[in-house]
Amino acid sequence: MDGAVVGPAGLLDILATRLGLGGPRVPPVVRIATWQRKLEAAAVDTSRFWSASMASDGWATARQLLSWRDALVEAGWSPERLVAPPARLADLAAAELVGPILPGGREDLLREVILAIEGGAAIDIDLLECVEDINLLGPGWNRLVRAVEAAGTAVRPVATSAPVDVSTDIGRLHHYLLTGQRTPFIGDGTVCDVSAVSAIAAAECVAEWLASEIEAGATGDAVVIVPSGDSSLLDQALTRRGTPLLGLSPASSFRGALQVLSLSFAVAWTPMDPGKLRELLLLPRPPIRRWAARILARALTKEPGLGGPAWQLAWEQIETRLREEAADTGDGQASCKATAEVASTLDRWRAWTNGGRYDRKTGMPAPDAIALCRRVHDWAIDLDAGGRDPLLLCVVGAARALVEALEALGHSPVTALQIDRMIDQTIAEGLPDPARHAQEGRLRAVNDPGALWGAAHRVVWWDFTGSASSSPRFPWSAREGAALDAAGCCPERPDAQRRREASHWQSAALNARSLVLVRPALDRGSEAGPHPFFQQLHPVLDRAPGAPSIGFAAERLFVEERLPLAAREVVRSSSVAVALPSAQAAWDLPPTLSQRAQDAERRESATSFDDLLTCQLRWILKHLVGLRAGGARGIPKPEQLLGNLAHAVAQAAFRPGEVPDPTIVRPRAVLALDDLLPRIAAPLLLPGHASELAFARQRIPDALASLSDILARGRFAIEGMEVEHEQDFDIVQVASRIDLVVRGPDGRRAIVDLKWTENGATAHRDKLAEGRAIQLATYSRLVEPDGAGAPAGYYLLRQQRLLAEAGSPLAHEAITVSRSLADTWDAMVEDSARLTALAKKGRGIAAGIPGAHEHLPEDLAFTAGAKTCAYCDMTRLCRSASVG
Template sequence: MKLVFGLEADSRVYPDFPGPGPGVLDEEVVGPRGLVGLLELQLGLSGPTKSEAVRIAAYAAKLQIVLAERKTVFFAASFSRDPWATAERLLHWRDNLVLAGWAGTAIGTSRADDLAAAEAAGNPLPFGFADRLAAVQRALASKRTLRVIEIEVIELPSSLPPHINELFKALTACGVTLNQRPVGQVAATGNDLAKVSKFLKEATIDPLVGDGSFMVVQADTALMAAEAVAEWLAAGSEADLNETVILAPGGDTALLDGALLARGLPTLGQSASSPWRGALQVLPLAFATIWKPFNPKPLLDLLLLPKPPIGFGAARTLAYALSKEPGIGGKAWNTAWERIEARQVEKEAAKGHTDAEARVAKKFKRWQQWTTVGQYDRHEGIPAEAAKAIASRVAQWAFATNSAKNDPLLFAVAAAATALVDAITVIGRESLPALLIERMIEQVLAEGAENPNHIAQSGGLRCIRHPAALWGTAKRVIWWNFTGPGERVRPPSEPWSKEELEALEKAGCRLASSADIARQVSAAYVNAAFRTSECLLLVRPSLSGSDETTSHPLAHQLMPILKASDHREIWQAEQILASAATNLSSRNLARQLSPQASLPKSRKAWTLPAAAIAKVKEREESPTGLENLVNCQMRWLLANVLGLSAGRFAEIPDTDQLLGNLAHEIASHVFKPGNVPDKDKMRADVGRIFDELVDAIAAPLNQPEHAGELIRARVHVPSSLAHLADYLRSKGLEVVGTELPRTADLGDLKIAGRLDMLVKNPEGVLGVIDLKWSHSARRRLTEITDGRAIQLAAYGTIADASTAGTADGAYYLLNQRRLIGQEGGLVSEEEVEVDKDLSQTWLDLISTWKSWRDQAIAGNAIAGGIEGVPEPPAGIGIPADEKPCKYCDYTSLCRVSTKGS
């Protein structure tokens, strides 16, 4: 067997395999892990491997034993605060020592000897790469016969780490021949690429002439860079793709692939591994929901995943309920489960199952495990068995969901969850605090997963992820995203003092120094130039997303020759937008000017289709919808008639909305029909149910960042409701009900709403109180004064459908403890002088509604915020606000922001 060895040849390489033909037998290109794997097979040393998380857990258990035995170990303080991070760092140190030849024994220095004590403590540590390499070297010491007869090495010996050179010595002793692979030579001498290669080898500066063999492609954005590269590739022939290599160090070619696809070129299909892929988030979110105080945000994220762990429809129903009342056990949450159950029973019955309810009950038991939340204190932690049960549930869900689908993301989820179960078992703790669990989850997900939907297409174009993976000569190399900071590799010698390094070297353990690492990294960078024969393009965007990029280390290294050449080799990608033909590296990039389309202009008037008109005719109005209608007919049509959503399906409300919802719900619990309790009892009643309702409908307020608002609410809400109760008692008013649904049929106008509170005096006269939570009273005072209290007028009209007229109404501003209403009103503690009373406001509202509705039935829709809008139709009793678009979600449709276009 003949091998080609390179430090970065464990992933994609170019060429794909040795030899000139389309295939090869008994030859392979391998990196360190591939070489060790082959040798293990030939030496009979192969066996199952454990994840890095399990190894860290096992090492943490070892460190715990050492800490119990010797209190003065150097890692005592950090281990007590963060055992996982400490174990992870020390295991990295330990593996580097083993790679360098450490036998795991004491050498006479305190820190290394503490690690030696850990080596001997507890159960054996699962093998990592360093242990596997050491085992191979021990086996090779007996001069074993191998099938490997020759290894061709890409890197120079000076660029190889010490442990690889030691392995090669052992292989040579077993009869394996080592050959140094020559660096590729530039075909044409004297061109710019040859001059760059000579400069990198000998530091000899021969100014470049800009012949196109070496170019730096600069672009303002990565998108423009992708356009330029794709344009250049498209300008060549299909045969030219066969020896063209894209070097993408970040491993993500999504942006470039989009540009290639648009030109009919094969996509590269490379994506960076990420722990943030949708399905991978099930594991951290499943644990994020279990801590006290309960945070609804992770549960909402879990339910909104593309593949939630419960039925998709059920997950969306629960997510919507959680966004309305963020908590568990509230009215919206319980109603959502009832609705889900009814739908599921109906589905099972439709399938002909006579035991539909039993089937649904079994499914619900499984689903409700995912929504059992807020059980464990973050500091006291979760019992190990409970943690393993959650991880196992995630693994089972991934396996069940992946059934026969071969989804790599779900395979990754199952593997990560299984590794977490193993790690929890190995670490040997009865209870796991939140920080430790979170560290363990980060570790099992550290490798992440690639985008399964990003697929390479068949074609001659090749892609590699590291400049050292180019081991043969390529005619054309495009270094995509040629930006800094480059590789950041910590030298294994970094944590050790000079005295410790000397002691380790005496013990046969030589760690690579910073100079060794720098030499290795630098050799990989220049490798791309040395192994390119015709053309090397370095593509650097100035911006990556919104962040400014930095120069690559190789760019700094090339700076002397670039300066001496007056930057003749620099080509700006934006040129292709400025002219019909530009030249890049001997290729003409011809582009044709496309006709320019005008942006849509703002429209004042729209014509409604018949379906929209039909909806207008059959519509039942709400007080909120009537407010929208007064301000802008277009907004009313979009939001209330057509039900067009702004696109936010489910999100946790902000603090003010949570406080308002909480105060409303508390009021509905403590203001029972009949006589109003005195203020002291009211305070006691509110205090009694406050925490229960916070958990049920406003759980985010329990989070530490909202501690100030919650403390204030504990004082403010009881006082505010006690003040309202005291006023109602003083006026002799009693409560008819709270959260009362009311409807009224007024001929063409049908209206429905829900009254926050309805009260009456001893004579039976009704009054409506609308509860509001806001920072300022100005808006509500202005509404009442100007006769624009539309909601109060509507609620007053539907308060009692059996009587004509409009009942009195007032706003109770919970935050300010102010009950404001019109002068002489039944429920007005703070009387406001008005231009017109609520009865007149209602009459004006009816007239306004009829005018705009008639326009809609005639097929006309008017955008009220556009300059030059036609005069409103006759009969408008309440004009629109001066700024009707201030809080509108639909301005992008009528394009009110493009007034002058």
């Protein structure tokens, strides 16, 4: 009654409130921005020790020096405290006295509270019990406690329970920690050292033991120390056993809504990174309606850039849907209002995606940066709609803090580096997972050993590995430290911080009545070293001769049904092993798929023919079911981007009519390439792709100029680029888009299929030679459905080679073939009809599975090759990924 259990910050808040010194907390980013201005003001006419660092990275310098300044203030420093101070301390004092007023931080409030109490202000606190040794507190906090005591408050250490009797192992441990005298353990289970190869095995072991404790009706609470603050792995194991969850979640700045602020700025810089815009659109709660965000994300996947055909089509689809939603509006006045709302919505959504407007080095005008922050701020408030969502409120606070920091900084424009640092600082504290909560039960968790200051029946020290927490480096030289000591305002040195941390470890062990130390050797693939406290305990962990071992290997849980662990017997029963599904060559299809295969309106393409003849089940999954690999939503790799870019540049360089001279094609291609890059292949403009981009700038215009020279010498004329062709062949309907259709001097049409491939010259040559050029055969028959079809060939852009079968007017590099394109088409039609018939009968055949040939029709012209499954996205569905 009439008491509170608080940490240092809580005590300071109570005292500040009673003294009338409290106020709104100023975000650290605002204080750093203000301090940077003070540092700049102090260095206007005089060179300071930070001048060179400020010129390189002003924000990082200001942040570091502010931490030094705050540590000094906490220890009692003020600009007038030192007489004739060393140069660096004199420079800091100069910065403190010029420029704008620095908003106070916790250290300033601590200083004000101490001065107020020492000045006689009443605090009306009767008793202050300290969990920690007062002598181990930092200088400022030590002085605060002494000031409270001098003001009439009784100050004493918190009452601690007596050590356990040495008749038990935990008592022997207590005796060792207090006296240094070692007594061999007897293995009574009150101290247990659990080792595990992996953290998963360790979590299973701890969960089993805690569940057995609860089932046995053990009295008292169990406390789990989780130093990382993340109990997710333990909670998963506890959930499987129906025990309460610990619910600890570390604060993270990478939670969905918190990324809107940083991604909005990341998109604004040029060259624009389509990957960042895609991340923004695919957030769990994107800044525009989710269905619209998904449409734009798909457009970026197809053509990563802004303003390309896919991007424009995406916005047309969004506008159409918005108009359809607003169509049923009643009278004409309401209809006009709905039209205006659609236009307003589109403008608001486009503002989130108008990227690539500001140069990273030149920077963004501060008013524009503030406007962007306010857009994020307003979005979060609108989305929250009074729901008090912790994550959205954190976004609101971060956006507001960044606005204040930009105003306090007083710079315009602000560079990308500066804004990135400011955003990192703004969201640095992050937020724990709002969905994670501790559940009611006799399990509690703390993330610091020092938080355990009372007796606990059972203590589980999870992840008892690693090193001590890193202490800030003491930045002052011996001369500077001596000057600070003489003035009574020297900050705490790292060795004092380490002593305080070691006292926390010892306090946790002394408060335990049963102690389980859990030491996984690996955690997330990283090797974990021994904890410093374990090294201190190691001499006393020896057991008496003949006594049970206190060590326990967690992996024993997976091979033994009954085993003793920490004074309990853990009982596990073996589960019946269930074999994983194995690969199979033949599959029975549901009737709905058989009906789709019988659909007379269904169309095939060159791609679907290739899938059908390569693997019938792949064709079923991709073209009848409509499955697509999830990875397709990613930004294409540079090689694919170069291919897409080369096709688009070719479409701009070649126009229907006479083949232009190479001297005309090359400059056309150069101009088109520069225009198309930010619209359909923007990732190539990013740092890291300079070599690929330089190669493309040279090779694509040269390749197209070479192609124009080849076509001109053959006296071809261009009929069309990216031409859609469709044909009904009675037994099957076929439709495809063809790269380049030309017409020879005899009036006969021919097809050139453009390929951008690094190592594919041999593969395409072999396809022609072996009669497996399915794509060319399909195009050939689409363009000239009668007779032997149109001549067709591959043009390899990287290699500047035009491959065609011998005797073809396109045969710049003639290939002797075993089966002509006309014969290839006939074989394709026959094989596809037989394979489609299998699907109509409800059979799917996975060609890459051993034994598939037994289920396929005999004498197929196209048989599965050794690499049938190598580039397939469906191998986990047909389970061929498990073969071999």
